Amino acid sequence: MNDKIGKALVVGAGISGIRSALDLAESGYRVILIDRAPHIGGILSRLDYQFPTDRCGMCKMLPMVNRDASSQYCLRKGLFHENIELLTSTEPVSVQGEAGHYRVALRKKASLVSEDLCIGCGECVKVCPVEVPDSFNAGFTTRKAIYLPVPHRIPNTFIIDTDSCTMCGACEPVCPTGAIRLSERERRQFKILVVDDELIVRDSLKELLEDEGFSVDMAESGTAALKCLTGQKYNLMLLDIKMPGMDGVTVLRKVKEGFPDLTVLMMTAYATVETAVEAMKMGAVDYLLKPFETDVLIPKIAGIYNEFEITKARFVDVEAIVLSCGTGFFTPADGKDTCGYHTLPNVITGIEFERIVSGTGPCGGKLVRPSDGKRIEKIAWFQCVGSRDLQNNADFCSNICCMYAIKEALLAKSGTNGEAETALFYMDMRTFGKSFQRYRDKAQEEFGVRFENARIHSVVPEDGTGNLLVRYVDISGKIHEECFDMIVLAVGQRPAQGTAELAGMTGISLNPWGFAETVPFSLTETSRPGIIIGGSFSGQKDIGESVIQASAAAACASRAIIASGKNPIPESPPETILPDLLREPPHVLAVVCTCGKSILTSNDETRLSKRFETDPEVNNVIFSERICTSDGWDELVGQIIKYKPNRLLIGACLPYMYGRKLKESEKETGLNASLTEIVDIRTPAVQFSGENTGESQLVLNIERLLGMGIAKLEQVEPSITPSLPVTRSCVVVGGGIAGMTAALTIAGSGTDVDLIELSGHLGGNLKWITETIEGFSIQTLLKDTVQRIEKHPLIHVHTGTNILSSFGQAGHFITTVENNEKEVLTLEHGAVILATGGREAEITAYGHGASEAIVTQKEFEQKIATRSLDPSTLSSVVMIQCAGTREEPKNYCSRICCTVSVKQALFLKKQNPEIAVYVLYRDIMTYGFTETYYTQARQAGVIFIRYTKERKPEVVVSGPVPKVKCFEPILGENVEITADLVILAAGVVPELPAGPAFTFGASCDTDGFFLEAESKWRPVDSIKEGVFACGLAHSPRTIAESVATAEAAAQRAIRILSRNRLPSGKVTAIVRHSLCSLCGQCIEACPYGARSLDADAGKILVNSLMCQGCGTCASVCPNKSSVIEGFSTRQILEVIDAALCI
Amino acid sequence: MTITAKIDLKEQNPLAALQQFFAGILKLEDIAAILVPQRLPTKNTVMPTLVTDPSFLGDADPLAPAFLMNAARISSRLTRKPMGGKIAAVLRPCEIRAFIELVKLKQARREDIILISVDCLGAFQNKVYSKFAGQNGTESTIRFYKNVMGGNTNEMEGAEFATACKACEYPVSANADIQIGLYGMKTGESILVKAQTETGDHILKQLNLPDTNEPPARQAAINALISQRTGYRDEMFAKTRESSDSLDKMTDYFSNCVNCYNCRVACPVCYCRECVFVTDVFNHDPYQYLQWATRKGIIKMPTDTLFYHITRLAHMSTACVGCGQCSNACPNEIPLTELFRTIADKTQKIFEYEAGRSLDEKPPLSEFREDEFKEIVGIE
Known part of the structure; x- marks a missing residue:
């Protein structure tokens, strides 16, 4: 292996590990992705549904550019990427070295089943006498000691749970491939x-x-x-x-x-x-x-x-280590109040509920109680179990539980045709993410999920029914009793198992609760350069945030790799030119594996030979005992050399195994690997085995499958993968912290950046903020960042400049900009990042503008910075949260205002403890570890008063100082507060002008924020490839979170900008212009916007980079002038024909 | 859309009045040519002609029950790119509807064409027409006009109208710029001229025709005709469904098809430059034929007949306007119109689409609606 090639280790192959690994691999680095579990996917391998779509969608993370480098199927099943080495059941045992040169020892758990030999037939399970609870289904079902860790892995090889295995040896002799090495x-x-x-x-x-x-x-x-x-x-x-x-x-x-x-x-x-x-x-x-x-x-x-x-540790040298090890969960049984968990069978946790609704779960997705099979008709969720709980040393919010509980309630509704009664018992509904508030409102108003602002007193069993009697106290202090069929505990986060050891090993620091800690203004960088945090390792995150952080982590990792002088893998030379086969008639060699005669008998062989050798294009039909062994493979290579076929059919099991092998042997055999078809004959062998349908049915079925493969091969058209040239330069629109960070990240990868800023200065909102709630100085950050921008030779800053227009596509855009002097400049670039920012919303409600004493958070911040307000002169301050937000038309949470209010309240209390500070709020959104400041504020004597959107506070400006009237729910009375100062949390609005967004091909959501290609899985991408967004233009967020989106967007752009040419997928659409009637239906139908009409040439064009080969265009085109490479009509017709021929 | 005018007939001859009207339009400054069906004296039949000189309009005959081709295709050819002037086109309602489809499929442009429709009196199958017209075509047209206006809308002198016409529920065009009305007007006395778009209004303004009000009898007559035709149509649907509701019956339906593809050539909305059925895709290897025959013992030659028709149905039934040209073109009298209309009725309803209704409705396949076909895609 080339020593100059940059390499990273990603620890943890949950979604954020996968995202980081893919981002790095797509940028041309080698990645070792490890997970201690025997499968990838982390916690999400057990969750089937994610809000807001209430579906999965993990596959949307797969590469869309140069997509043939990667597998293109369900990510729950597995991941293959040519630059990623995936090691499951593997953990790091030591980390040595320093920034840029880490040597990591990896230890793989012993596997008693050979992954190379196991074909997943399941014979072993039939004979295994041990039965234990299945942890995949949270113990609701049982499994054998030899089992599949997840039901859907590829290759789905069995593993042995050595803790429960009795080593009886029953499985060893029944294994048809000798894969089990139970080691007496x-x-x-x-x-x-x-x-x-x-x-x-x-x-x-x-x-x-x-x-x-x-x-x-x-x-x-x-x-x-x-x-x-x-x-x-x-x-x-x-x-x-x-x-x-x-x-x-x-x-x-x-x-x-x-x-x-x-x-x-x-x-x-x-x-x-x-x-x-x-x-x-x-x-x-x-x-x-x-x-x-x-x-x-x-x-x-x-x-x-x-x-x-444990097999001997393996040492790997890497320049960067990304820790995406996720989090663990609080176990209620260990807590002070167990809520009956583990003693009452119908008290379960959120993840257990996910298994109940899962199609692969214990109830097959039916909404029944696993304990007694009773239909779930009434079900409750308890929020903050093990979160926001000082008694359990959990002075933090776990970020995701509110949303997953709402999602689960909706799943319960949809699983029962809306009949199940669902109730959420909560303190604050933390719907602080983009679109979350509307999701909650939909749950409440459209689907009738009940939201109960209450504290649970106790859970006791109802006699003999398995039902649960809940006592709770509502906000007014009234006690209620109510019976439920099932209770789901939304359990909070805890550091992942082994976090402390890993921290010790890598030398990173942990926060007071044991989660990984990052440096100020970064969600990814630790105190040790080159050791980077991804995903939930630093605290639980929802999918979208995890994915953002994972891409940001990849950006930091590439930065570390570059700093150590390593490079991406050099671009591959043009494909080995294999003989031009366009005019050569097909000669097919068919090699069929009999799996040691266990699938096919000699009679079957004769029958198949006779059947296929009559086809003039099939040269030979050869049977092999076992292709999967190295002897079998060598034999196969020998036969290819001997018979010189120009097409190869392999009938065997595990079809995905052969791709890379064939590619590698291309030179030796002279056979173009893309002209090979591998047919899975093992699956039907399992399906049709023995008693069910008889052996003849099996042979017929195999004959049919082989026939289909041959038909496909005979019609396959050899083609060379197209590639597009890339203009290695990027435009970043917006010079706030997000834009500057994106520019620095991209320039750091060696790419030119044009940073366009409308105003005269860089800095954006940073200019008016003094410090964060943690006390980090923002002006230092600003000064430092601007300096780095100005010094960077690859960053060209254009202040006072606006975008006139742009056209083009991923890889090559042409954009014209104009500066204050009316000079017009044309920029050519391969990608664009929109970081146009946001601002505090204008507000006229609550008397803003009517009195000097009524200010917004920003105005207060500025008054403090300029010392035009003296806290010692104040005796009473009222803060009103959600002033104008979280209801239509601005029905979203601005995410930062609660933290800002807490920060300002603490500031006021510190300056003058005598000030009475009242915070009028709907739900306090101090998510994550910011919760602790909320606790501090309450301890400092800040009074928090809840109001509802139906009963808002009023600000009366008549006398010298404003009066605030509101309803105090705990007192159950209206109160009036005389306030020297009223501070309004007006919220954040985006500054993403539709014009520039549209000219680049991006679009805005209903609130004017950037519309993501997919809010969870492609959170900084626009539908149009090559266009990304970050910062406040994307969504309201803190500085550190904005920085993370900027790094993520930059990393997504670097994937494109790091190469001179980008290969597109093999399977892309092309247009046969001589047949095309230019009706344009394909343009309308293309979901990726990859098609356009060149009116001058009278041609439909396809951008092969954006085209994902989905085939929609080919299906709307009536005469196949639009076709998908590798799927010609004739070929498909013949495959269908072969499928129907028996 | 304000102008509704009337032209009084001389000697009960609507053709003379129409010819004069067309000449008037052609003389307008911004009209470069007029596309109009004219009788060709040598063959005594009627074909579309492109006329720039008003003196060549003497044989214009848009009322003849001859419908040798759907002129939407001709109109598409004339408007595909700017031609350097505006043309007026006199078309039957089904031709206009086909034209609208072609505009949506970007095979024609609406910008430079003024669509003029004459109430459609129906037509005979091609072969029937030549017998009917005899030696004096113009005279036969007048006879035909009086026959239909007299309420005889299905047959004349023992000859049945084409099935497509008998089942047509669009005798009057709603999309033309200028509509020329016959139904509900006093036979032989006057015809109605009505602008239906701003363009039509602009033209009619320049012609200075005497204003009139649309007589209430007109809508009543149209409604009566449509209801009669709808009845016929539904009966036809039922019968056709009965004879084509299984693969075997479909095979029988097309058993005498010779794969000549005439129906595709005649179809106004079949717009491919080259049909996939004449490309290499269907140029099977000899080995393939042997395979098929071996498998079944017998195969009918030529192959792919049913496949061809089903493909055409899949591609074009959403755009089918029911003009009947496929039946006209078939050398072996396969009832193609019946089948196409029957299937099209369903496919168009499924997509809430009606071929030729409006330029604003996108062709079903180029439009994505997230919430459609839940029962098929299985996503709620």
């Missing part, structure tokens, strides 16, 4: 020394452990034990504590001196447990309590054995 033999090599003075203990342990397949020796005393150790190497010692002569602890000490690598497990009676604990401090790994319970003993020993079995 290997366990024999694991030598255990049992040291105990009691013979009965020694004997029983020996018998037990030998039954488990281990080699066991015995010693009756410490002295004997030490003697044994000198004679032979042992892997494990079971050591009794209380022995005559030399006691266990002494033996341990001596052992640790002489044989430091030996693992020692203490054995103790209850009386000497404390000694055992002491022994652990001296190096014993654990202790066993006498009398032994087999259930405890065996897993413990098996666990230690597995540690040994």
Whole structure:
């Protein structure tokens, strides 16, 4: 491998790990993506539905440019990318080195099933006698000890849960491919020394452990034990504590001196447990309590054995490490108030509910209680279980629970035709994301989800029904009782398992609650350069935010890679020119794997040969015993060389396995890999096996499949993948923090940037803000950023400049701009980032403008900055939240105003503790770790009064100071507050002028913010490739969050800008101009806007980069003048014909 | 859209009045030519002609029950690109509807053409017409006019009108710039001239015709005709469905098709430059034929007949205006119009679309509505 090529390690293959890995891989870096689970997808592999679409959509993350580099199917099933090495069941064990040069040791868990050999037939499951709860379905179902970790992985190889496996060996002989390596033999090599003075203990342990397949020796005393150790190497010692002569602890000490690598497990009676604990401090790994319970003993020993079995660590050298290890969840059973979790079967957690509604879940997606099968008719969600809870050391909000609970309530509604009664018990509904408020309103108003602002008192079972009686207190203090079929606990976040170890290993710091901590104004950078945080590792995030942060993390990783002097993979030379086959008639070689005669018999072989060899275009039909083995493969290569076919059909299992192999052997065989068809004959073999339909049906089916493959090959047209030249320059519109960050990120990758700013100065909103709630200085950030921009040789700043017009597509845009001097400039660029920003909304409500004492948050901020307001002169301040927002027409949360109010309240209280500060709010949106400042504000004596949108406060300006009237729900009375100052949270509005947005091909949502291609999965992309957005133009957000969107948008642009030419997909649409009637239906129908009419030439053009080969154009075109490469009409007709021929 | 005028007939001859009216239009400064059906004396039949000299309008005969081709195609050819002037086109309502479809398919332009429709009296199948017209075509047209105006809207002198006409519920064009009305006017006395668009208004203003009001009897007559035709049509639908509701019946339906593709050539909305059925896609290998025959023991030659017709239905039934030219073109008298109209009725209803109704309605396949066909796509 080329040493100059940049490489990154991404730890955690949940969606954010996948996003970071793909972004880096698409930018031309090599990526090692690891996950400790045996599958990718993280938590989302267990969640089927995501709001706001209430569907999945993960696949939308797959590359759209140069998409053939990657697999193009369901991401829940798997991910293949030519620049990504994916290692599952793998964890980092050590990280050495420093910025730009990290050496990481990776350890893969031992797999007792060979991934290369397992074909997923499931014969092993039939014979496995062990049944344990299935953690994938949250324990609602059971599985065997040999099992599929997720139902939908590719390759879906089985794994063995060594903790529950009894090593009975039943599965080994039934495996048709010999993939199971249950290691009786290997366990024999694991030598255990049992040291105990009691013979009965020694004997029983020996018998037990030998039954488990281990080699066991015995010693009756410490002295004997030490003697044994000198004679032979042992892997494990079971050591009794209380022995005559030399006691266990002494033996341990001596052992640790002489044989430091030996693992020692203490054995103790209850009386000497404390000694055992002491022994652990001296190096014993654990202790066993006498009398032994087999259930405890065996897993413990098996666990230690597995540690040994772990294949030797592999060392990788990388320039950057992205930690996207996700979060864990609070376990209510461990909390002070369990809400009946684990004792009442119908109290479940959110993730358990997700399994109930999942089609692959315990109830097949039907909304019934797994405990008794009763239909769920009335169901409640409890919010903030383990979040916003000082008693559980959780002074934080978990960010996503409000929204997932609403989503789950809607899923419950849709799963019952709207009949289920659903109620959410909450403190504040934190709908702070883009579009969340409308989603909530829809749930409430359209679907009748009940939102109950209340505190839960208790949950008790109703007699004999399994139903649950809930006592709760509403906001006025009234106590209610209500019965539910099921209760779902929206459990809060906790640091992922192993976070502290990983932090120790990488040297990053953790916040007070144990989550990864980043540096000020960044969501991704840690105190250690090159070690980067992605996704939820620094606190739970919804999908959209995770994806944004993951792309931002990729941007930081590329920055680290570049800083260390490494480069992307050089662009590949033009494809090896293989013989031009256009005029050569097809010669097909068909190679069919009989899987050691287990699929096809000799008779079948004769039949198939006879059938296909009559086809004049099929040269030979050859049968192979096992293509998947290396011998089988070599044989195949030999046959290709011998018969010189120009088309190859392979009938075997696991079709995706062969793509890369074929590509690699292209030179040797001279066979164009794209002229190969691999037909899965294993799946039908499983479907039609044995008793169901008879063997002949199976052969017929295989014949049909092979026939289809041959028909496809005979008609395939060899083609060369088109590529488009890229103008390696970017335009960034807007010079606020988002625009500046995007510009710096892109310029950092070696690409020219034109930064266009309408006003005379860079800086945007940063110019009027002093510091963040955490106390970070914004003016320092501004000064520093502007300086870096001005110094950067690749950034060309155009202030006082506006966009006149633009046309073009990803890879090449031509944009004209005009400056204040009316000079017009034409810029050519390959991508554009819209960072046009936003501003505080204008407001006339609540008496704004009628009195000097009524100001907006921004005005207050400015008054403080200029010292034109003296807090010591104030005695009462009222803040009104959601002034003009979270109701139509501006029905969205501006996300930052609650935090700003808390910041300003704390500031006022600090300056003058005597000020009475009242915050009138609807829901306090101090999400994430900002929650702690909300707590501080309440502790500082700030009074928070809830109001509803139906009963808003009033500001009366008549006397010298304004009066604020509102309803106090806890008192249940109207109150009047005389305020020296009223501060209005007017919210954020975007400054994304429709003109520039439209000229680049982007569009705006109903509130005027940038409309994403997909709010969750492609959050900074526009539908039109090559156009991205960030900052406030995208959505209301904090500075650090704006920076993250900017880095994400920049990274998305870098994917395009990092190459001179971008290969498009092999499967793209083309136009046969001689047939085309120019009716233009294809232009209208193309969902990617990849088609246009060149009126001068009288031709329909297709941008091959934007075209995703979906085929919509081909289906609207009546005479196939629009066709999809690789799917000619004739070919498809013949495939259909072959499918119907039997 | 204000002008409604009347032209009084001399000697009960609507043709002379129409010829004069067309000449008047052609003489207007901004009209370069007029496309109008004229009798060709040598063959005694009627074909579209493009006329620039008003003195050549003496044989114009838009009322003859001859409908040799749908002139929407001709109009498309004339308007596909700017021609350097405006033309007026005298078309039947079904021709106008086909033209509208072609405009939507970008095969024609609406900008430089003034559409003039004459109330359609119906037509015979081509073969029937030549017998009917005999030696004196013009005279036969007048006879035909009186016959239809007298309420005989299905047959004349023992000859049935074309099925397409008998089932046509659009005898009057709603989309023409200028509508020339016959129904509900006193036979032989006068005809109505009505502007239906601003363009039509602009033209009529210059012609200074005597104002009139549309007689109430006109709408009543039209309604009566439509209801009669709708009845016929629905019966035709039922019968056709019965004879084509399975693959076997469909095969029988087309059993004497020789794959000549005349129906496609005659179809006004079949707009492909080259039909996929004449491309290499259907130029099968000899081995393929043998395979098919081996599999079934017997195959009918030529192959792909049903495939062709179903493809045409799939491509064009949403745009079918029911003009009947496919039946006219068929050498083997396959009842194509019946089938096309029956299928089109359903496909157009499914998409809430009506071929030729409005330029504002996009062709169904080029429009995406997120909420349609939930039962098919399975997404709610």
